[in-house]
Amino acid sequence: MDQADIPALLSRLQSDEDATRKMAVFKLQSSINDPAFADLFIYSGGLNILRRLIMATGGNTLAYSLQSLSRLLEVDMGWEIFESSGAGELVERVVELIVTHPLVNILRGAMSILVAIVSHPQTSTGAIRIPGAFGFRALKPAVAVYPQFFEMVVSQLNSADHALCANALMLLNALIRDAITSESGAGKDAIGKSTGTGEEWPKFIKRLQDLGVIKAVYILMQSSAMQDLAHPLLEFQALMKLLLRKWRDVPVDLERPEHRRALKGIHLASAPEKKEKITPVTTRAEGPTDKEDELAEPAEPADTSKKGSKKHNPEKWRRLGFETESPAWEFDTTGFLGMMDLTDFVRKEEDGFQKLLMEQSSRPMHERCPIARSSLAVTAILYEHFQVDKSDVEDAKNYLVLDGMKNYDKVFRPLLLQWSRLHSASLHAFFRLWKATGAEQVDFDKVVELVRILVEQVVGQATRTKDVHEVEEEIAEFEYSRLRDLQMDVLELTFQDEWGQHLRQVRDELKREALQFVKEQRIRCLLQGAWFPRATSHKDDGNRHQTPSSWRYVKLSHNRRYLHYSDFGSPTKHEPTLDELPEKIDLSTVSSVVSNVSAPPDEASSISSSSTLKTLSHAPKQTSTTKITINSFIPGSDNRSQSSNGNDEPVERAILILMPPTHSLASEWLDGLLMLLNQAPITAETNKLVGLVSEYGLKIRLLNVRLDDGYAGPPEGAGVVPSREGLDDDYYYEV
Incomplete structure (x- = not known):
């Protein structure tokens, strides 16, 4: 609309005919967001006319009038309508x-x-x-x-x-x-x-x-109607973070009645009259304020002359899971937000809270799960998980503009609006993990880390449309073994980032240690001895078959220098001793150990510390031709096949052949012999065992090392040369 038409427009806006006013204000709403037009409209007294239309009309005329004023305010003009008389x-x-x-x-x-x-x-x-x-x-x-x-x-x-x-x-x-x-x-x-x-x-x-604001916005945030609501929903999410941060920044102060009532409510919900054994205390330290007396019920000095001498439980607050009998300072990290979460949990699950306290009271103090500390830890975990200190609503808006619908799941966190339910579910998980791990109070931080990983896995991986009830169920049913695997993955990634070179060195060191461990295990199998069938071949209808005609028992000597063996008609009830094994091989003369050992496609690889064949009934069917050949060099003149050519070079010849009846036994003896000769193992089963032992060693070390240990510097006093003041020559070494 042309600015020259403004007087005529104002005239029509003041017409007594509703149709004329309606058409005029309809045109006004489409032009008033032009700052130049708006400025002339205001200068010509249009605000008062617009105000009268809003006050006196109805229907579409009123709707267009409201829209016109709204658009005027959008261009940051017309605010004086709310600062004048009649506002x-x-x-x-x-x-x-x-x-x-x-x-x-x-x-x-x-x-x-x-x-x-x-x-x-x-x-x-x-x-x-x-x-x-x-x-x-x-x-x-x-x-x-x-x-x-x-x-x-x-x-x-x-x-x-x-x-x-x-x-x-x-x-x-x-x-x-x-x-x-x-x-x-x-x-x-x-x-x-x-x-x-x-x-x-x-x-x-x-x-x-x-x-019902929270519930309504939660439903909207999970709905498909996101395109029109994205920005206000993002702002609401940012405001919820701001609220949580504001609660966290409110310090718990027992001078405030509402804080004192909240803490006292937690104590009363524990049914202290049922659980506490009230005992008189005869002394107390220099007293707190009167208000603290009322809250913590400290003991008064004993006075046997007074029947009403005050009594209290010396573990009044510690039995609820606080570290001391002055619990206010323990809320320093979480502020009043932590108090709210604990109070809400106790209020909603009072019966469960009392049963849990009863169960914990039957245990020694060092084994009890500290309920209050656990609640505060869960609050801190959720606060960190949702990055409450980080308000990035503007970045999120740009994210949406650039990428649209596909990033809604990344930006919107509906579960943030279910803070209380997530806190309760995670706290129950804390209690479950405490029990499952047999934790004690010195292990408190370790359980906290498990819960942190649980929250990251379940809440962090939840989609935007996943219902909070499903999340609660998943938290409650998450297996401890799976959680430990995740913890190890997280630890390994963390240490790989922080200590990459050092971690590789630790891996190499642990692999060498694992190799030595497995070498000893394999050699011990040889020291224990084993039965091996001796097969002979015969033909039946043109097919060659092998059947055991006798059994051979083989055993390594205690000094690990000789391999003793002897043949028997069948396995004996008792394992033969070295004295019963007249044949022996000096291992220093062995030139090589070769075999056709390979894992059968239908046989699962198993790791066994001993697969020794004990009795004939344990022997499997001889369906494989697996064998281990032990070779030694002999002079060329002793070899009849080459005596005619006068070649005196040593020739390798088999001196012992073993036919392992199982793949595990073949792996143990083949790699045991090789490692005994200081050679590397070659079977997949042994290498798998080496890898398993080294990985367990790495996990144990990671669990016992904190990330900041590498940056703590030397311990106090390290590197200081001790003084020799006061020492003389009268000393000795203890050998």
């Missing part, structure tokens, strides 16, 4: 429309205007002439007239109209941000101060939660 009535009119009007197009415009009013102090770059004209303070008188305002706004989160739903969420975002960032309520220690809402910000947030 209060205008705001009340907009609030009234939200509470009482059913038409979607009117509700969209009304909410958009309120979003601008509440958000203006947060976005304005200039000074606001009348401070109370914006923020929630501007809405407070109208909300007092229409107390169902919040309920109606929250109900629009379920609207099928995505634009209305988005506007409602933006309005709630603006209200929450105004409540928790208001100057009068800002600061870490401002939990009890009033905000722009006229009430303490925690009470205001709880009021919205009670109306």
